[in-house]
Amino acid sequence: MNITLAQAQQALRAAIDKAEKMEVMQNIAILDCGGNLVAFARMDNAWIGSIDIAIKKARTARYFDMDTQKIGEMSQPGEPLYGIEVSNGGLITFGGGMPIKNADGTIIGAIGVSGGTVDQDMDVAKAGIEALK
Amino acid sequence: MNITLAQAQQALRAAIDKAEKMEVMQNIAILDCGGNLVAFARMDNAWIGSIDIAIKKARTARYFDMDTQKIGEMSQPGEPLYGIEVSNGGLITFGGGMPIKNADGTIIGAIGVSGGTVDQDMDVAKAGIEALK
Amino acid sequence: MNITLAQAQQALRAAIDKAEKMEVMQNIAILDCGGNLVAFARMDNAWIGSIDIAIKKARTARYFDMDTQKIGEMSQPGEPLYGIEVSNGGLITFGGGMPIKNADGTIIGAIGVSGGTVDQDMDVAKAGIEALK
Amino acid sequence: MNITLAQAQQALRAAIDKAEKMEVMQNIAILDCGGNLVAFARMDNAWIGSIDIAIKKARTARYFDMDTQKIGEMSQPGEPLYGIEVSNGGLITFGGGMPIKNADGTIIGAIGVSGGTVDQDMDVAKAGIEALK
Numbered sequence: 001m002n003i004t005l006a007q008a009q010q011a012l013r014a015a016i017d018k019a020e021k022m023e024v025m026q027n028i029a030i031l032d033c034g035g036n037l038v039a040f041a042r043m044d045n046a047w048i049g050s051i052d053i054a055i056k057k058a059r060t061a062r063y064f065d066m067d068t069q070k071i072g073e074m075s076q077p078g079e080p081l082y083g084i085e086v087s088n089g090g091l092i093t094f095g096g097g098m099p100i101k102n103a104d105g106t107i108i109g110a111i112g113v114s115g116g117t118v119d120q121d122m123d124v125a126k127a128g129i130e131a132l133k
Numbered sequence: 134m135n136i137t138l139a140q141a142q143q144a145l146r147a148a149i150d151k152a153e154k155m156e157v158m159q160n161i162a163i164l165d166c167g168g169n170l171v172a173f174a175r176m177d178n179a180w181i182g183s184i185d186i187a188i189k190k191a192r193t194a195r196y197f198d199m200d201t202q203k204i205g206e207m208s209q210p211g212e213p214l215y216g217i218e219v220s221n222g223g224l225i226t227f228g229g230g231m232p233i234k235n236a237d238g239t240i241i242g243a244i245g246v247s248g249g250t251v252d253q254d255m256d257v258a259k260a261g262i263e264a265l266k
Numbered sequence: 267m268n269i270t271l272a273q274a275q276q277a278l279r280a281a282i283d284k285a286e287k288m289e290v291m292q293n294i295a296i297l298d299c300g301g302n303l304v305a306f307a308r309m310d311n312a313w314i315g316s317i318d319i320a321i322k323k324a325r326t327a328r329y330f331d332m333d334t335q336k337i338g339e340m341s342q343p344g345e346p347l348y349g350i351e352v353s354n355g356g357l358i359t360f361g362g363g364m365p366i367k368n369a370d371g372t373i374i375g376a377i378g379v380s381g382g383t384v385d386q387d388m389d390v391a392k393a394g395i396e397a398l399k
Numbered sequence: 400m401n402i403t404l405a406q407a408q409q410a411l412r413a414a415i416d417k418a419e420k421m422e423v424m425q426n427i428a429i430l431d432c433g434g435n436l437v438a439f440a441r442m443d444n445a446w447i448g449s450i451d452i453a454i455k456k457a458r459t460a461r462y463f464d465m466d467t468q469k470i471g472e473m474s475q476p477g478e479p480l481y482g483i484e485v486s487n488g489g490l491i492t493f494g495g496g497m498p499i500k501n502a503d504g505t506i507i508g509a510i511g512v513s514g515g516t517v518d519q520d521m522d523v524a525k526a527g528i529e530a531l532k
Binding site: 211220 | 491
Binding site: 004005008009032034036037038039040041042043044048051 | 137138141142167169170171172173174175176177181184
């Protein structure tokens with residue numbers, strides 16, 4: 001069960017709409033079940049450095065099937081996964097990456113958002129995943 | 134003078150429409166003037182290995198402001214640019230990457246297409262750049 | 267709006283002059299809006315390992331349009347961007363990278379300085395950006 | 400015996416002057432004896448992809464103490480060094496990279512030029528090395 005381009009574009013559209021309402025310039029990446037890129041958009045004047053971060057957030061969320069924020073908590077100094085971010089060619093372990101599930105709860109891909117504060121990134125990612133529920 | 138997200142999505146839409154008519158599954162990447170990703174789409178069942186090739190084709194086209202096919206001709210054994218593909222973290226030197234110009238001829242970005250034959254990739258890339266002329 | 271070579275050399279000259287006065291051997295990199303190198307100088311006997319750091323500082327500053335020192339504060343353990351340095355092929359998240367603005371405040375590139383203490387690096391970077399105001 | 404920044408900037412200046420006379424936009428890199436960057440300039444509107452190529456040409460010339468053109472001849476299909484370009488993180492094996500010697504013939508660094516035809520790149524590189532003889 002894999003996300004389709006039509007679904008990815010729908011999630012992307014919803015995320016962009018949310019970001020526009022919030023007036024924050026975002027990079028938004030949608031990946032499939034294999035952790036491979038399906039759709040991407042960088043809003044005008046969004047940070048260039050957030051292209052890679054958006055993609056890596058989505059990949060991190062799918063590689064471990066959980067929100068990147070949760071992985072971040074577990075990878076602080078002294079915590080069980082300390083240092084995990086150097087694996088897999090670089091993970092991003094703060095909020096803004098989330099698995100995408102379809103209506104029946106199956107994980108079909110992941111979304112990663114970067115360009116605002118971490119809270120803003122998470123809000124925009126949520127808008128993307130809500131669109132497919 | 135840099136491509137906007139709206140322009141990138143317009144070129145992407147035109148390229149997808151062309152690929153659907155040709156019944157070929159494509160990966161399509163749109164980059165800005167600095168060689169940084171702006172928009173991307175992978176059609177359902179398109180080759181995963183073509184994600185990176187599509188992006189690298191677009192980057193190659195912008196990095197040298199010419200079609201990747203032309204660079205390919207110049208980098209054959211015995212030709213002046215033989216071996217150029219190992220530079221810049223990996224270039225793609227066959228057809229399917231093209232600079233994007235706006236109505237007055239200024240280069241504003243680049244498109245890269247991968248997933249079909251090289252001829253099909255070039256046809257789809259052309260459809261993308263025609264949409265912005 | 268992109269930095270010209272003449273502007274980059276002017277900023278580079280001002281930064282070298284400052285470093286000479288401070289008697290510190292610096293590596294100084296000037297990048298354009300796309301994060302691509304425009305001008306570079308390594309002063310005699312400056313650290314070789316600081317070539318890459320100077321370039322990465324400038325890239326980091328342009329990728330997020332802020333001083334690298336600020337990104338460093340936000341990426342300490344427990345802070346929102348903890349771990350960001352593994353993205354984008356390696357970021358540098360301590361002081362010495364700054365966006366370059368022209369007289370009207372538009373970002374036209376970035377400067378990165380490495381070779382002294384972080385405070386010295388920031389002083390030299392500031393001298394570079396002041397030269398274009 | 401290593402090239403100084405003053406010498407590197409003198410060679411760079413001579414190379415830029417030559418390129419301006421030829422009306423070709425060049426990327427020019429000067430490396431030291433260790434193969435590490437000392438000075439760099441990208442002329443306005445020069446190819447972005449030539450930044451890396453200019454640096455790699457200079458490195459290739461210093462790593463083997465000969466013109467890159469000569470290495471190119473030896474690395475064609477069927478020739479002794481076929482495939483050498485994938486070593487050392489990527490070599491460039493066509494003309495435009497040359498060792499720099501001081502007045503008494505000692506190699507003190509290397510120059511790499513990229514942005515024109517291979518012949519133009521070699522002419523500009525020669526102008527750079529002549530300036531230090």
